[in-house]
Amino acid sequence: MxxxxxxxxxxxxxxxxxxxxxxxxxxxxxxxxxxxxxxxxxxxxxxxxxxxxxxxxxxxxxxxxxxxxxxxxxxxxxxxxxxxxxxxxxDLEELGGENFYYHEIKGYTVVDQTAGTLGIVREVYSLNGQDLIAMDYEGSEVLIPTANEIVQRADKENKQLLVNLPEGLLEVYLSKDSDSENIPDDAD
Incomplete structure (x- = not known):
């Protein structure tokens, strides 16, 4: 085992x-x-x-x-x-409908209602009572809260996780790299 x-x-x-x-x-x-x-x-x-x-x-x-x-x-x-x-x-019971176990969605493609296809689910973290889905997106790790209003459903047949990401979530992760580049060299 x-x-x-x-x-x-x-x-x-x-x-x-x-x-x-x-x-x-x-x-x-x-x-x-x-x-x-x-x-x-x-x-x-x-x-x-x-x-x-x-x-x-x-x-x-x-x-x-x-x-x-x-x-x-x-x-x-x-x-x-x-x-x-x-x-x-x-030993796990089969979950019906759109319900899923976290281990099942690893490798699923994340598809947002607005932005379309985003990336692949790499891992699911359980941190201090908050579960977060880790997705690779444009070379960055993006963490998606598992709240019902964000994670809409898992399409098991097409191996897709359908989400409705909050406005600005992707930009938060992408702007980290650009923010560090915009810091002047003489900043103390």
Whole structure:
């Protein structure tokens, strides 16, 4: 099992209690969908190690208190804190209609309602509760917020991500290079 054929489910953020339980942060839209999770892959030193889940209790805001098989001491639990959690792609439920998983849109062509074809989705970042789609555009990386009013839909058949970018977003990324060229040499 490698990260290439898995998706990032979340992270182990801390221990819970004294019996070796851990707290998962499930970085997903609907954490309750994972209340019957039986196995998870934990990234340890670059390898994905399977762990069987004995008990999972979904809490508020994407947290879950979890008992993992063979993790029955504070020391074993503490050793896992900070580790990433993965699930195999084949375990994902098929999303209907225009819904999509972030890993599915990598390589899609971004098409704006006004500007037309822009570039290719390279990555999706999750930063402090804000998900951003990274697109290559005219030699620059452009970050597109995943808000519903911006990302309209994914056309899976044509491998296109249809967007309605806010006015001036592209110019912000393109003007960074030109701004540095317009600074006078004698500016202190």
């Amino acid at each position: 490698t990260q290439d054929n898995c998706f990032l489910l979340g992270y182990i953020v801390r221990t819970h209690g004294t019996a070796g339980n851990v707290v998962f942060y499930l970085d997903v839209d609907y954490p309750d969908d994972y209340e019957d999770l039986e196995t998870v892959y934990v990234e340890i030193k670059g390898d994905l190690v399977p762990y069987f889940i004995e008990d999972i209790n979904i809490q508020k805001q994407g947290n879950a208190i979890v008992a993992l098989e063979e993790v029955n001491t504070m020391a074993k639990a503490q050793a896992l804190v900070g580790s990433s959690l993965y699930l195999p792609l084949e």
